[in-house]
Amino acid sequence: MSAHTATTDHPLTVLLGPETYPPDVNGAAQFAHRLARGLHEQGHRVHVVCARPEPGPSSVAQDDGVVEHRLRSHRAFTHPYFRFCFPWQVAGEIRRVLDEVRPDVVHVQCHYIIGRLLVRESRRRGIRIVGTNHFVPENLEPFLPFPAWVLNRYRAVSWRDMVRVFGACDVVTAPTPLAVDDMRRNGFPDTVLAVSNGIRIADYEAHEGERPRPAGPPTVLYTGRLAVEKNVDVLIEALSLLPAELDARLEIVGDGEQRPALEKLARGLGVEGRVRFLGYVPDEELRAAYLRADVFCQPGTAELQSLVTLEAMAASRPVVLADARALPHLAEDGVNGWLFAPGDARDLAGKLALVLDAPPEERARMGRESRRKVAQHSFPRTLETFLRLYRGNRPEPARPSTARPRRIRRRLAALVR
CATH class of the missing domain: 3.40.50.2000 (Glycogen Phosphorylase B;)
Structure with missing residues (x-):
């Protein structure tokens, strides 16, 4: 753990590692961007490592105070906008970013290329790692042109891979208790925490x-x-x-x-x-x-x-x-x-x-x-929770629960022809 991740309230240097980030339009990208903005607004030093949204070499730019390290990427031929990085092209870039930024905490948000490389390098350097999982294998299955038996195998392998990568994090979160339960059923430990993505x-x-x-x-x-x-x-x-x-x-x-x-x-x-x-x-x-x-x-x-x-x-x-x-x-x-x-x-x-x-x-x-x-689900509450986790103040995980919300039974009238 970094020497700066004690329980003091000094500003932190946070490195976020989302696999998808604006201009991508999806919940995970929106969460990562909102988190980066919220941390910066509270006076923390924020860097983001993510895929470049168009062809070209890796680059660095500032977005209103947040430093974006955009890595060389390639279009996924099965998906309309998702881009991925070849590990042999970006591993050195990720090491360079960690050397220059020297973060107090690294927050990865997927187990794919950027996330796994950040986890591996941060673990080796003794940097505190927080992981948030926004992914289930079903998210990608519609874009994989394979028969059902291959997709079933992919699903099982993908869950095992997630468990292995996130297992090297100091803390793992998911957006809801039901998502946490799903992760636990697929091999994650009971220590996974439910932390809402939050909205303003x-x-x-x-x-x-x-x-x-x-x-x-x-x-x-x-x-x-x-x-x-x-x-x-x-x-x-x-x-x-x-x-x-x-x-x-x-x-x-x-x-x-x-x-x-x-x-x-x-x-x-x-x-x-x-x-x-x-x-x-x-x-x-x-x-x-x-x-x-x-x-x-x-x-x-x-x-x-x-x-x-x-x-x-x-x-x-x-x-x-x-x-x-x-x-x-x-x-x-x-x-x-x-x-x-x-x-x-x-x-x-x-x-x-x-x-x-x-x-x-x-x-x-x-x-x-x-x-x-x-x-x-207010975002200030979400931000406060992640800051506590960044500083090593871990709350007790909620007990596993698959209970559904209370239902009020009513007889449906003949409203559908």
Whole structure:
């Protein structure tokens, strides 16, 4: 351990090692960027080692005080934007960065090339290492052109590799208790900690005096990447199954390789006039999209936390979420929304109808419950927790638990034709 990682409150030198970082658009990249900014704003010296987003040699640049070490990278031919580094090309660069920066702590956020090289070199130098896992093998499986038996083998090998790489860290975290339980079931020790990625809640709340959304057709919102594992096709199909008298609309904020197929699906189901593909939008437009929605839906089945769901909850929106991975941690049936059977468009339509057909005051109550629940995911709390971990102040890990949130059973009316 570095001599500077005692419990004193002096500014730290932190080296972050995310495998994905802006301009990449995903939850892990957003978390790493928010963490880098938050640490810098508190007066810490922050360096980031990540892949260069375009061809070219390794480079160093500053982003408003955060030093970015962008490593030479290559496009992954099976993925629309992910880039990876060849270890023999960047190992020397990583050693050079550690020599120059001399960090108090290294925080890796994936077990792939950058993460494993940082862990190996930091361990050899006695630098404190914190690891955060944002990854499950299912995240990449849609992009691997292999039969099921190969993917099953890949999944098992990938989990063992994660355990081995993160096993050299001083502390390992994951975004939710359910993600921690998943890691424990796949070989991680009981010492893994649940630490929320956190969001800046005020960034998504209505401003003082801001008018509520104008009257109009009820609106369902999805935000995020348009990727296979997000199952946005199920949401579009569910829209087509909603009662005609609801005249519900769907807004989709985000982009990705599935957009052409999703646009074709909307045309084929006859709902293209009720689906708006907005693409990527600036932060203020994103906030406005949350605030004008009647309900937020996340149909993805590989979410270790789902920052976009937390953002919608911060905007006081009811949520309808797939009953998969970490999403049940965020919704209680009948309290702030509903859970639906993953991949079941008819069940999703029924749950959406329960929200959209409810009186406005009932939707407002559910939105308030969402806002209450999201308070525990405030970014300042997340930042404070990681700073304690950086300094060697480790809290006791939570006991393993696979308990699901309380469900309120209701009989679904005949809301789906």
